Amino acid sequence: MRFRALAAALGAAVLLGSGVPASAETQPSTTPPSIKLSTARGDAPQLQPGLHQTTAPTGQTEHYAAITRPKEGSVTVAIFGSVNAEITTKDGESDCSSDVSLNNDVTGYTFVYVDPPNSERQSYQPDKCAYATDLLLVLKGSDDSDSSSSSSSEPAKGPLQIAVTVEPKLEKVGSPSPKDQQKDITAPSKSTDGQTTLSDKLIEPTTLAPGSYAVDLKPGKLAVARVRVGWGQRLAASVDAPRNGSNFAPPQSLDLAVVAFSPQWAPVDGSDSTYLYKEESTEKKATISTAPVNPGNRQASYDDAGDVGSNDLTWTTVAGWYYLVVRVSPSEEGEKVTTDKLPARVNIAVEGSASDGPAYVAADGSAQAAPPANEMSQGGETGSGSSTGTILRVVGSVLVIAVAAGVVTLLLRRRA
Template identity: 65%
Template sequence: MRFRVTAAALGAAILLGASAPAYAATDPAGAPSEVRFSTARGDAPKLHPGVYGTTAPTGDTERYAAITRPRGGAVTVAIFGSVDAKITTSDGNTTCSSSSVSLSNSETGYTFVYVDGAQDERQSYQSDDCKSATDLILQIKADDSSSSSSSSSTTSGGPLQLAVTVEPRIEHLGSPSPKSEQDEIKAPSKSNGASRALSDQLFAPTSLTPGSYRVDLVPGQLAVARVRVGWGQRLAASVDAPRNGSNFAPAESLELNITAFSPQWAPVGGGSGSQLLSKDSATEETAGTYTAPVNAANRTLGYGDTGDVGTNSAQWTTVAGWYYLVVQLGASDAGAKVSTTKLPARLNLAVTGSPTPGPSYVGTDGKAVAAPPATELSRGGHNDSGSGSATVLRVAGSALVIALAAGVVALLLRRRA
C-alpha cells in the first residue's frame, strides 16, 4: 500500500496554559494554523504542540521550524505529505531524530519523526548533544526519491500538514506490556448498531464509543473515526463490507483497508488491516486491526518482546486518549477506475481491559507528578453527534500536552503496481 496526501487546510493548534484545569480534554473549533518555515535556522518560527499547515519546499531548499522540549522529554512530528524531514540540534550539526514509518509495505506521503527523552528500544542511540538539547530544529526538504505523478504536486511546493506533540520526562516507567497481552483481539460485529455518517476529514474525525455502527463507504474517500482508550486498555476495530443483508455487490474489485493511529498520529495497529472485495460479489468480508495495551513503558519493548501486534506498533501504544481509525476503499489494481457509489458497511469498535493508573511525569519544577485516575484522563466528547475537532491531553500540573485540531486532508490508499 502507499499513502497519497493531497489538499489541505489544517485546523487550530491548541496549547493549554499553566492555569488550565487538570486532566482537561476539550474540542474547541478555530481557524487553521498556517506556518511559514524559514530558510534560516536563526529565524525559524516556533512550533507548539498542535497541528499546522505549510507549503513543501522545492528543489534543494531546506526550511526550518523550531521546537522546544522539556529536558528529558520527547517530541514527535507526524507529517502528511511527501517530504524529507529530520529533527536536529539548534545549530544543525547533529541529527537527533529517528523515523518510524510502519503503515504497510511501502508508502509515500507520510513521515513520522521523533526524538525520545531517554535512550530506549524505540530510539536505541542518542548522541550526548541530543540528550541534553532542549532547543530543536525541524528541517524539511523536498522529497525527490519518488518520481511518481502521485507525489509531484507535493514535491513541487504543494501543501503539507503536521501534527506536533511534546511529552515531559517520565519517572518510574515501570514494565512494558507482556507478550501474552499482545495477541490478536477482535471487535464483535452486531447487526443492530446505529447508523452513523463518518467524517471524510483526517483531522476532524467522528467521535464514537465502543459498539457497531452501520456506515457507508465511498471508494477513494476517507472514513475517519476516533475512540478513547485509557491506560491499560486495548482497542480493536474492524469493518464488514458489503454489510450482510444489504444485497450489495460492487461493480469492480475493491481493496478495503483500516489503519489505527495513536494520539500522536503514529500507526499502531496490528494485523494486515486489509481485505479484497470481489467484483459482483455480495459476500461480506472483514478487515480488522488491534493495538497493544496502552502503556508508557511499551517504548522499551524490543524485537521478540511483542506478540501479534508487532514491535513498531507496540512501541507507540504509549499514550492514553483519542485513538484514530482511518478506513479507505480503493481500486484493487493501481490506476483502475472505480465508481463513487456508496457501499454499505459496518464499523465495529471494542475497548478491552480495565483502566489502570498512568505513569508519573516530572513537571517543570523537577518533581514527579502522578497521572490522574484513568477514568478522568481524557474526558469530554464521548457522544459527539458530529465530527470532533481536537483533543488536548493534560496530566495534572505537568507540561504534557497532546493537541490535534480540525482540518481537511485527502488521504488515498492505493496498491503499488
Template identity: 25%
Template sequence: MGRRTAWWRAVCRVAVVAAVAGALGTAGAGAGTPSAVAAGTPAPYGFSPDATAVPGVAGTADTALLQPGRTYRSSLPVTGGVHYRLELDAASRIYVSATAVPPADATVSASDGIRVSVRDAEGDSCSFETESYGGGRSARPITAVAAREPSAERSRCAGAGTYYAVVERVGTTAPEDVAWDLELATFSEPPLRDTAATTAPESWDSASPEPVTGEAETRDGGTGFASAVPLAQGVWRADVVPGQTAFYKVPVGWGEQLSASAELAGSAEGSRIAVGALELSVHNPVRAPLDDVSLNYHGTRRSVALDPLPPVAYENRYGNTDQVRGVRFGGSYYLVVHVAPQLAERFGDGPYALTLRVRVDGPEERGPAYAGRFAPRDVFTAVEAGEPGGSAASGGGSGDGSGGDDTVLTVVAVGGIGGGTVILAVLAVWAGVGRRRAPQSWSR
C-alpha cells in the same frame, strides 16, 4: 472507579462531542470548520481550523517556530526537505506529526511517501519515521511522526535548547509533480513524577476477538484528524464513495485494548476486481501509524480486520515492535478509512455501505503519575501531578479531578440534544465546571 461508570462516561462524552459537532455544523456551516463526510463527492482533507500557516524553509536559518500542543499548515515541495524550529526543555518528550496531502488526482507509486525527523542543533538525528503508500498506490493523506525523547543512551538529544523538525518526500518524482499540502501537529508528554518499569509487558492477548454484533448505527466520518468523529464500542455504518478518506476516533484508556474491522457491502456480481479497494489504519494519540490492512473487492461483501493492539501501558514504549511501542498512552486512537478511486472504475461511483466494528476490551487501570501536563490535553488521558487516575473513557487528568462534569455529561446523554441553544447552555455550564478544576525509530 467501576467499569460501568467508566463506560457510561465514555458514552456520555461521545454523545456530547457528537452533539456539539452536529449543532455547530448546522449553526455555522460557513465558519470554515471541517464537517463530517456525507455520501457524494469526496471532501478534501479537513485541516484543523485552528492551524497556523507557517513556511517551511530549505535550511535552518529563518525557520518558523513550532510550539508544543499546536497545529500548523504548510507546504511540502517536490524535492528537498523543509525545516521548522523547536525550542525544547530537557525533560519532556516531544512528538512531531506531519500529514501530507497530495492532490486527489496525483499519481503515486508504492515507494512514494514522506520522512519526518527531529534533529538537534548540529543536525544529528534524534529520531525519524518514513511512511510510504505501498501496494495501494492511491493518493490520500499520509502521516509520519518523529520524536525527541530524552535518554541516557542518546545524550545529544537530552538537553534543553534548539531542535529542528524536518519533513521531506521520498520515492520518485516526475516533472509534472506539484507541492503537497502539509499539516503539522506537535505534542508534548511530560516526564513521570516517579520512576517506572523500563521493560515492556512480556505477554498480552493477541488473539482476534469475536466481532462486535448488534444493530449498526449510522456515523459518517470526519475529513481529517481535527474533525475525526468519536466512536464507542459498537457497530457503525457509513456510506462512502471512491476517493474518500474518513477519520474516526475511539477513546482507549490505560489497560484497555482496541480492535477494529471494516466491511464493504456487496454491490455487483462478476469477475472484476479492485485491488486495494479499501484501507483501514489505526493511529495513536500523536497520530503515529500503528497498523494498516487493505482488502481487494470483487463486488461482493468483503471484510478486513486490524490485528488487536496491545493493552495501553506506559511501558509499551520499551517494546520491540512499532505497534507495541506506539501504544504508550491513553487517549484518542484514530481509525482512518480510505476508499480507493479505482473502485469507481470497476464498480461505479457508489456510494458503498461501510460497516465498522469497534471493540475496546480489558480492565480499566490507573495510569502513571506525570509531573506535568500533556499538550494538547484534549487528545490524551493521563494521571498528572495532583490528579486522580482515569482512563480515556473517564477523562483522567481533567483539572482538579473533582469529576464535576459527570452531571452535565449525563444530562446531555440521557436527555438528548436537538438544537444549538441547548448545546450552548450545556457548554456554558461545562465551562464553569472547568474553571473550578516506517518503522518508527523513536528513542527509548
C-alpha cells in the same frame, strides 16, 4: 541520519494496495494562526504546542522552526506530504531523530522522533542529542532534482499545517505489556439500528463508542472515526462488507482495508485488508487490534512482541483518541470506480478497565502534574462533536503534521 522524503500528505488519499486514491477533505473550518518559518537557523521561530500554518518549502530550500524539548523528554514528528523532515540540534550539526519502521510497506508517510537517552525505542542517538533541549525542525522541499528523495508525488504547494505537542520525562517508564495481553482480539459483529455516516475528514473524524454501526462506504473516499481508549485498555475494530442482509454484490472487485493510528498518528495495528469479489455478496471481514495502552511499551524489543508487531507495540503508549481509517478501492490499479457505495458494518470494542496514567518529572526532578485529559488527544476527553480547532494534542510526544493545503495523500500498501 538522512532526510526522509514523503510521497504524499494526510488527507487526499489513503491507498492500501492498488487502485485509485481515496480522497478526504483536511482543511479545518477555521484557519489556524500563520507562522513564517525561517531560512536561517539562527532566527528560527519557536513552535509552541498547538496548531500553526506556514508556507511549504520548495526545491532545495530549507525552512527552520525551533522546538523546546523537556529535559530527558520525548519529541515525535509525523509528516504527511512531499517534503523532507528531520529534527536536529540547534546548530543543525547533528540529526537527532530516528524513523519509525512499519510492518506494512508505507509510502508517503514518515514519523521521526527523539527519545530520552538510553531509550530502547531509539537505540542510537548522537551524544550531542541525548540531553539537548533546544532542537530544530528542518523542512526541505522535494523535487525531481533531489537524487536522495524517495518521494513519488509532486512537491507540496500552498500552506502547511503544523500541530505541536511535547512529553515530559516519565518518573517511571515501566515494562512492556506481556505477550498474553497482545493476542489478536476481534470486535464482535452485532445487530444495528439505523444508519451512521462516517466523516471523510481526517481532522474531523466521527466519534464512535464501542458497538456496531451500519455504514455505507464510498469507494475512492476515506471513512474516518475516532474511539476513546484509556490507559491499560485495548482497541479492536472490524469492518464487515458487503453487510450481511444487504444483498449487495459489487459490480467490480474491491479492496477493503482498515488501519489504526494512535493519538500521535503513529500506526499501532499493522493494518488489515480483504478482497471483495465482483458480483459476490458474501460478507468478508477486515480486523485490527492494538496492545494495551502502556507507557512501558516504548521500551519493547523484538522479543517482547506478540501478535502485535514490535514497531506497532512501541507506539501504543498514550491514552486518548485512537483513529480508524477505512478505505475501499477497485482492486485493479487504474480501474475506474463504478461502485457508488458499499453497505458495511463497523464494529468497535474497547477491552479492559481504564487505569491511572503515568507520573511525570520536571526538569529539576520534582513531580510534575500530567496535563489534563482534554489535552491528551484531538477533541477533548469525551467530546462527541467536531474536532476542528484542537489537533492531536498528545501528552506523549511532539507531533508535527504538515498538511498541504486542499488535499494531501497518505499512501499505505497492504502487507505482502
